[in-house]
Every structure is written in C-alpha cells, then in structure tokens.
Amino acid sequence: MRNFWIILKTNLINTFKLNKLNAKSKRDRVSIWMILLFIFIVILFFGIAFMYLFMFGEALAKGGAPELILDLGLFAGAIFSILVTLNNAGAYIFRARDFDLLMSLPVKPQTVVASKLAYLLLMNYLTFALIYLPTIIVYAIFNQTNYVFWLTTLPTFILLPLLPVAVASFISYLFSLIAPRFKYKNFFAIILSIAFIIFIMFISFRSQMIYENPEAFTANMNKILKISGQLAYKGMRGDLLSYLIFTAISIVPFAGFVYFVGIYYLRSNTRFNSAYTNKSFKMTEMETSSQNKTLIKKEVKRYFGSNMYVLNTIMGPILSVIMIVLTYLSSKEMINGNNYNIKELGIFPLILVGIVTFTLGITATTSASISIEGKQFWILKSAPITSKQVFDAKIFVNLLITIPFVIIDVILSKVLFHLEIIDLVFMLIIPTITTLFMSYTGIYINLLFPRFDYESDVKAVKQSISVLLTMVAGFLFSLIMIVMAILGITKLKSITLTYLIAIMSGLILMTLSITLTYKHGNKLYHRLNA
Numbered sequence: 001m002r003n004f005w006i007i008l009k010t011n012l013i014n015t016f017k018l019n020k021l022n023a024k025s026k027r028d029r030v031s032i033w034m035i036l037l038f039i040f041i042v043i044l045f046f047g048i049a050f051m052y053l054f055m056f057g058e059a060l061a062k063g064g065a066p067e068l069i070l071d072l073g074l075f076a077g078a079i080f081s082i083l084v085t086l087n088n089a090g091a092y093i094f095r096a097r098d099f100d101l102l103m104s105l106p107v108k109p110q111t112v113v114a115s116k117l118a119y120l121l122l123m124n125y126l127t128f129a130l131i132y133l134p135t136i137i138v139y140a141i142f143n144q145t146n147y148v149f150w151l152t153t154l155p156t157f158i159l160l161p162l163l164p165v166a167v168a169s170f171i172s173y174l175f176s177l178i179a180p181r182f183k184y185k186n187f188f189a190i191i192l193s194i195a196f197i198i199f200i201m202f203i204s205f206r207s208q209m210i211y212e213n214p215e216a217f218t219a220n221m222n223k224i225l226k227i228s229g230q231l232a233y234k235g236m237r238g239d240l241l242s243y244l245i246f247t248a249i250s251i252v253p254f255a256g257f258v259y260f261v262g263i264y265y266l267r268s269n270t271r272f273n274s275a276y277t278n279k280s281f282k283m284t285e286m287e288t289s290s291q292n293k294t295l296i297k298k299e300v301k302r303y304f305g306s307n308m309y310v311l312n313t314i315m316g317p318i319l320s321v322i323m324i325v326l327t328y329l330s331s332k333e334m335i336n337g338n339n340y341n342i343k344e345l346g347i348f349p350l351i352l353v354g355i356v357t358f359t360l361g362i363t364a365t366t367s368a369s370i371s372i373e374g375k376q377f378w379i380l381k382s383a384p385i386t387s388k389q390v391f392d393a394k395i396f397v398n399l400l401i402t403i404p405f406v407i408i409d410v411i412l413s414k415v416l417f418h419l420e421i422i423d424l425v426f427m428l429i430i431p432t433i434t435t436l437f438m439s440y441t442g443i444y445i446n447l448l449f450p451r452f453d454y455e456s457d458v459k460a461v462k463q464s465i466s467v468l469l470t471m472v473a474g475f476l477f478s479l480i481m482i483v484m485a486i487l488g489i490t491k492l493k494s495i496t497l498t499y500l501i502a503i504m505s506g507l508i509l510m511t512l513s514i515t516l517t518y519k520h521g522n523k524l525y526h527r528l529n530a
Helices: 002-016 032-062 068-094 099-103 109-142 147-159 162-181 185-205 214-228 231-236 240-272 291-304 307-337 348-360 371-382 387-417 421-448 457-461 465-491 495-518 520-527
Strands: none
Touching: 002 109, 032 068, 032 109, 032 465, 068 109, 068 162, 068 231, 068 240, 099 109, 109 147, 109 162, 109 240, 147 231, 147 240, 162 240, 185 307, 231 240, 291 307, 291 387, 307 348, 307 387, 307 457, 348 387, 348 421, 348 465, 348 495, 371 457, 387 421, 387 495, 387 520, 421 465, 421 495, 421 520, 465 495, 495 520
16 A cells, blocks of 8 residues: 555656755746746636536526536536546556556556556546536526535545546557557547547537527537436436436446456556567668758657647647638628628738637647657767757647648638738738747747656646746737737738738747747757756
C-alpha cells in the first residue's frame, strides 16, 4: 500500500509541478502569476460550462421539462470522461513510457497498475467536476430539490466516471492490440477524432435552434436521453432501485477491468515495443539528404506520430474553414433573400479576415515542439546543427499545417462570398503574418517553459504552461489586430488603409517574435538540458 501511494504521489507532483512551489531557486519556483493564471483558466472553463448548461436549462424549462438538465449534464459528463480516458489511457497505461523504469523497481505489477488507474480516475474527477458542479447548480435553479437529491450528489460524482473510464480504457487496450500491426496506426485515429470534433463544433454553432423552437428541442433531447439511460438521473430524483442498479453497473465493470488490467498490463506494454516491418524489403543504395531536409522529415514524422499532438494543434486551422462555411450559411438568407450584394455590406470582408486571423491564433505546433523531444532532447543538442536549423524545421511544420488552410479559406471566400481580389490578397497576407507570429512566439515561449519530464504526449501537449501562454499570446495578437482595424475603419473610413494598418501592426509584432527567438531563444536553447 505504501508503494501505491508513493507512485501516485509522484505522478501528481510531476503533473502539477508541485515540487516547484517550494523550490529554493527563484528560477525554478512557480511564480504567483502562473498560479493565478491556472486558477483563471479553471474558472473560465467552469463559467463556459455553466453558461452552456444554463442556456440548455432555460430552453428545457420553456419546453416544459426543466428536470432534463440533470440527465443532460450527467450524460455530457459521461461522454467527456470517455473522451478524456481515450486520449490518456492508451499512452499512460498500455503504452507507458515509464514502463521499463517502473518494472525495474521492487514493486509488484498490481501495485503499479492500481496507482496508474487511480491517477487516471483522479484526472477524470478533476475534469468531470467542471461539468458536474454547474449541472447541479443549474438543476437547482430550474427545479425543486429535496434531501435525497443533495445526499446523492457526492456518491453520484464518485460513481459516474467509473463505467466510462472502464469502457474507454478497454477500447484503448483493444486498440493497443492491433495498433502495432499497422504501419499508419495513428492516421485512422486522427481522422476519426477530427471528424468527431468537427461534428461537435457544428452542433455547437447551430445551437440557435434552441431558442427558435424550445419545445422541439426538448422533445428531441428527451428521446436522446432516454436512449442514453437515466438510472443516475432517476436515482438522484428519488428512485432507490434505479440508483442501486446504477451503483452496481458502475462498480462491477470497473472492478473487473482493474483485475483484467492487472493480468494483461505486462503483456500489453511489451507488445507496444513491437513495430511494423516491411516484409518486401529490398536492399538499395543508401540515400543522403541535407541537414535541413533531414530535420524537417524528423519533425513531420514526430508530429504525425502523435495523434494528441495533431488534434491539439490542427483544430484552429480547421475551425477557420468551419467558421467561413457557417458564416456563409447564416448570412445566406440576408444576402440573397434581401437582395443584398456582398460589396454593399461594407466591412464584411474585414470581418472574414478577422475570423480567420483569430482562429489561426488559437494554437501553434511550436508551442510544444521543444517539450515533445522529451528525454531525447540531448540527441538534438549534440548533433552538428545550429539552433536556427532546429527552430526553422519546427516552424516549417507549423507552416505546413496552417498555410494550406489559409489558401482554402481564401478560395472558399472567393467562391461563397465573391470577394474582390484586393480583399483576397489581404486575407492571404494577414493570416500568414499571424501564422508566422504564432510559429516564432510558440517556440520562444516553449524555450522559456520547456517540459521534458512526461510519460505521455498529453502532458507535453495539453498540460503545459508554454501551450497555454502561446494561446494567450495569440489571443492578444488577434485583439491588437482587431483594435487597430476598428480604429482604422472609424478614423480613416477606408478598408484598404485599415488592412494596411493591421498588416503594419502584425509585422511589428512578428518581427519582435522573430528577434526574440533567434537572439534570446538561441541562448535559452543552449542552456536547456533534458
């Protein structure tokens, strides 16, 4: 039992950098601003969840079924737990990077498995709370509650994630069985995940139907939630038998899964070491390539080798395309039905450029490109290459991912909105400047806050200060561009001059980020040790 708590405590300390709270050196200590920023992000996500649930609760109340908000929140929490587990379980349990280290310790495999499952469950509880707590609050606002409801809130919070974690972890295990047999095992996972996220985005952006017809929305939600099951929902409202069944189907599968993983943990992690081999191999002359080309190949291969890395950085560019299509669909009636011409809508082309600029400023592959090297960073530093070559290769990947979407945005804007050539040119230039700014800023911030001590790509890509700060920098960049555009259009009354002001502002910020990366970033790079 002691070993279990030691491993679990170590995982938590490494995840949240708790050891840096009491670090003696100011350089290693986490600043109060980082703590406040983390608290702000948690409150922000809580507020967003509350806003959406309140919107649904209000619509369900108008539709005559306000009690459905509880079932909807629990269902959403279960789906969220499944997604979190699918993204973490495979790399953390069945394809663990720390497998060799843990197996070399005088600890039983069952203890290692128990600590990993406890950690995974705890991470689910922390994220599930951001949906569950707003659900309880919104339900209490629109419904009368009794003592049974409040007595079951805590047990429900503990029990609900158990089944989703067990199911999602088992799916990850099945994938770990077949994945090594495929050469492009990440490709299908990336495509399916992107398709699912796009579907969720589309549903979210089309949610105005809730207010247009709350009765129809309520009827549809009632059908969906009946299919999903209402055991926990009925139990919290007083149905003891339903709650007992809910408790049983939560605990029994999870307990069985713990026993199952305890047996197959060693086998699954050993299988992960296997890889695809080309049976039709033929001996040919060895090909040579330049240093830059080799670095680019390495970065591209590393990027597409991690579905978490791809999913966390490609959604911004994809979102730019989705936003243009949704903007067209929502404005189609105004433009065609009311006999408007796009040229008569004034600043509408400028708004489109703003939308593309903002979505491209959400993420950048470079924000985790240094951290993703992990413990192998010393190999990169010991190679006979300059820091500039390393930076350029990593920046090239971000441009490779983003620029094609900028071109697609321009083509779509021409086809859908029939924009003038001058608008299309600026739509190409301004987002490109944004992409360059994000590329250099991301790698510079990652040099300031690298993270090499991770067991899975999730911690490097999602649980990283550099990724968060790069997102904040992109938001501030977009905000500055928007403010300058507003000032230009209100003071100068000229779209062309407004574009030029935005370009000049972007170029100044981009030049600053480039200078910081190649000057101070070069020094930071040579100081780093994995």
